[in-house]
Amino acid sequence: MRQELDITSQINALIGTIKSEKLDEVTRLQALSATRGLLETLESPVERIIQDVVMNPPILTSIRMGVQLGIFTQISQNPDHGVTAQEISERAGASPIIVDQFLRLLAATGYVDQIDAQKFKPSARTMIMANPNMEATTRACFDIGNCCASKAPEFFRQNQNQFPSSARETPFQLGLNTNLSYFEWLGQNPALAKDFQQWMALNQKATASWTDWFDIQKHIIDGFDFQSPDNVLLVDVGGGEGKYIQEFKENLSFSTAPGQLVLQDLPNVISAIENPPDVELMAHDFFTSQPVKG
Numbered sequence: 382m383r384q385e386l387d388i389t390s391q392i393n394a395l396i397g398t399i400k401s402e403k404l405d406e407v408t409r410l411q412a413l414s415a416t417r418g419l420l421e422t423l424e425s426p427v428e429r430i431i432q433d434v435v436m437n438p439p440i441l442t443s444i445r446m447g448v449q450l451g452i453f454t455q456i457s458q459n460p461d462h463g464v465t466a467q468e469i470s471e472r473a474g475a476s477p478i479i480v481d482q483f484l485r486l487l488a489a490t491g492y493v494d495q496i497d498a499q500k501f502k503p504s505a506r507t508m509i510m511a512n513p514n515m516e517a518t519t520r521a522c523f524d525i526g527n528c529c530a531s532k533a534p535e536f537f538r539q540n541q542n543q544f545p546s547s548a549r550e551t552p553f554q555l556g557l558n559t560n561l562s563y564f565e566w567l568g569q570n571p572a573l574a575k576d577f578q579q580w581m582a583l584n585q586k587a588t589a590s591w592t593d594w595f596d597i598q599k600h601i602i603d604g605f606d607f608q609s610p611d612n613v614l615l616v617d618v619g620g621g622e623g624k625y626i627q628e629f630k631e632n633l634s635f636s637t638a639p640g641q642l643v644l645q646d647l648p649n650v651i652s653a654i655e656n657p658p659d660v661e662l663m664a665h666d667f668f669t670s671q672p673v674k675g
């Protein structure tokens with residue numbers, strides 16, 4: 382008993398230290414890795430398996446339903462007084478029982494804070510989930526990826542567990558009930574295509590800008606033929622809505638770099654860009670020959 386208390390209080394003390402100190406990124410990542418080791422050591426294999434196999438699917442569903450029911454947006458907008466399950470269900474036009482059931486899962490997993498039997502306030506995670514980019518990412522990953530994942534065993538059973546022979550014969554087609562490839566299908570489903578591009582933009586925001594770690598001077602600028610202003614300096618192939626090329630333009634070290642900048646993606650993606658970066662936009666299928674030479 383004494384030993385158990387010692388370990389628990391040591392871990393709690395460590396949590397207090399980490400909360401009170403601002404860790405630099407390298408230290409934070411090292412500590413995170415060490416903490417995973419701690420969890421791995423403490424958690425029994427069966428606890429972990431039950432979490433993955435039994436708990437994670439309904440948790441993921443409750444996160445997706447949290448987006449659909451406006452749970453995260455409503456709770457995030459009321460950090461002081463909180464929101465009741467009844468209020469959420471009224472605004473969503475949903476059954477209070479449905480809202481209550483999903484809220485329980487979200488509270489149990491830290492996606493919202495439960496402060497009373499029926500009252501909820503935002504946790505740090507609620508605030509992030511309420512971000513439109515994160516809502517879009519959740520829809521794109523769940524509505525597409527989860528359908529593929531849940532049909533993958535059936536797909537592989539049907540094809541005798543062989544590697545797919547083409548991008549048109551994968552769990553995606555079975556999951557989404559289509560003959561189209563993933564990106565062809567997105568071309569016909571503009572709402573999820575928009576969500577997909579918001580997910581890409583989120584990925585880019587979450588990581589350090591490529592212009593800070595890639596040696597642009599050496600690999601892109603040195604050796605560039607400056608003679609003609611029409612020469613193309615950089616083509617962003619399959620660049621989506623052009624966040625990467627925008628970062629290049631906005632980086633003061635390269636904003637006066639000579640040469641043209643070109644953003645390429647599929648026609649439906651290029652034509653749907655709402656705030657295009659100030660570069661040449663070019664619809665191009667990267668499975669065909671590259672029209673920009675040099």
Ligand SMILES: C[S@@+](CC[C@H](N)C(=O)[O-])C[C@H]1O[C@@H](n2cnc3c(N)ncnc32)[C@H](O)[C@@H]1O
Pocket residue numbers: 564581582584585618619620621622645646647650665666667668
């Ligand atoms: C995974 S996203 C990556 C987007 C962006 N480059 C990034 O890293 O965030 C893949 C991109 O490739 C585009 N894409 C897929 N198939 C393509 C094709 N055949 N030709 C051109 N672009 C394609 C998609 O529309 C999408 O914008």
